[in-house]
Amino acid sequence: MSDYTVGIVGTGPHPDASDHDGYSMGYRHARSYRAVEGCRVDACADVVSEHAEAFGEEFDLGDRVFTDLEAMLDTAAPEIVSICTPPSTHVDLVETCAAHDGVQAVHCEKPMAPTFEGSRRLVEVCDAANIQLTINLQNRCSNAAAEVKTIIENGAIGDLERVEIGRQDLLQTGLHHIDLANYVMDDEPVEWVLGQIDYPEEHVWYTNMPAEVQSLGIWEYESGVHAICSTGEGTDAVGAQTNRFVGTEGEIEFELFDRYRIKTDESGEWVTVEVGGDPAQDEAIAVVVDALANDEDPIVSGERALGATEVVFGVWESARRRGRVSLPLEIDDNPLEAMIESGDLPPDA
CATH class of the missing domain: 3.40.50.720 (NAD(P)-binding Rossmann-like Domain)
Incomplete structure (x- = not known):
């Protein structure tokens, strides 16, 4: 090297x-x-x-x-x-x-x-x-993420049907989980995004970058697998901030650590698997x-990260349009910031 x-x-x-x-x-x-x-x-x-x-x-x-x-x-x-x-x-x-x-x-x-x-x-x-x-x-570089991806590809939970994600917000914390879903999906293109957001109070990262207080987003991958992501209230409970991969014969939960848990129709109960390895960073x-x-x-790569980023901006754009949006996105701005600045999404006084 x-x-x-x-x-x-x-x-x-x-x-x-x-x-x-x-x-x-x-x-x-x-x-x-x-x-x-x-x-x-x-x-x-x-x-x-x-x-x-x-x-x-x-x-x-x-x-x-x-x-x-x-x-x-x-x-x-x-x-x-x-x-x-x-x-x-x-x-x-x-x-x-x-x-x-x-x-x-x-x-x-x-x-x-x-x-x-x-x-x-x-x-x-x-x-x-x-x-x-x-x-x-x-987090997509961790040994645990690689193992989750492999066992899903090998059919341990049957055919993957749905990914469920929970996190504090979309762009700062949820981006890790959306990217992890994309990783398991081999960075397959997303066809469309449908979302809604709430901004009842000011919520800002890095002094100048707003984040929604609560959101719900749904999207579909090219293969027909669906994903759903919720942020804000309810996702700060133990075990809620995670990725759940739901298949026809079982499911897997992964919380961005060096372990995951799996339940198959055959076992009928959750089994925790410790993977170990070097820190993801x-x-x-x-x-x-x-x-x-x-x-x-x-x-x-930046191109792969752009895929997860596009889902986040897609949720915000769907909320702005009040309807489903097709990808790739044809916008330049930040829909959340634009709605706040225009008064369409003002925090409560």
């Missing part, structure tokens, strides 16, 4: 000073790169100098600590760049990386962008520059590096 240098953009605060479960994603990415043979974290950039400096000390980066992405690219010239900043910055940062000759791969945090046009733009820019784009939907970074080294299509 080739040796690659890595630059982290958006270090965030040191884990000891973070309010995000003890970590920023910049630190998570860096620690996962450290676990992969054939690459090293060599530089970082963050607009907050104190954050960049603390990160540089943590990972012994010397003077390769920056507050500007272009300065990092010009001086350190990393071949792989991980972007761990808020979604509103992703398009500009990816475009900057794509314009730099030394960058071979960009690994970007999700969500892809605040608008569907921006999400498409990430893929288009990297395709045009012949740069590998991956999105950190890491480490596995995802290994996929990024391996795919680049071997010139392979990574399973966390």
Whole structure:
């Protein structure tokens, strides 16, 4: 395997000073790169100098600590760049990386962008520059996800008929589960989406990105398998935030950990299966590096992430149109944000 240098953009605060479960994603990415043979974290950039400096000390980066992405690219010239900043910055940062000759791969945090046009733009820019784009939907890289996919393909629950998903919201947390459903479905195209949303109070991620408070979405894959996703009230109960795959002869539940449970018509009861393996974050970074080294299509590619993203925007667009929408989507904006701004979906006073 080739040796690659890595630059982290958006270090965030040191884990000891973070309010995000003890970590920023910049630190998570860096620690996962450290676990992969054939690459090293060599530089970082963050607009907050104190954050960049603390990160540089943590990972012994010397003077390769920056507050500007272009300065990092010009001086350190990393071949792989991980972007761990808020979604509103992703398009500009990816475009900057794509314009730099030394960058071979960009690994970007999700969500892809605040608008569907921006999400498409990430893929288009990297395709045009012949740069590998991956999105950190890491759960499809876990050993447990691979085993769930294999046993479904092998007919353990008969023919797959339906996928049921529950999560806090669609674009920030639910995207992982929608992407996992797409992974099990071999990223099969979605034919249509039907959805409804509720926004009775302000609910915002990253200071400027609204998320629905409650939603219900249904879609159909090309093969006829249906999926249903609910978010908000009722999905925070134990066991509710999960993927359930329902077949003609049984069902499987997977909660994004290193285990799943299965019930078949033959057994008649739930059986929990412990899978183990490396953390999904480490596995995802290994996929990024391996795919680049071997010139392979990574399973966390930007194109695949766009498929899950399109389902989310499709639910919001269905709510805006008050009807079913066919895919591919022909919109550029963010329907949820547009409805809030227009007054069609105002939070309660």
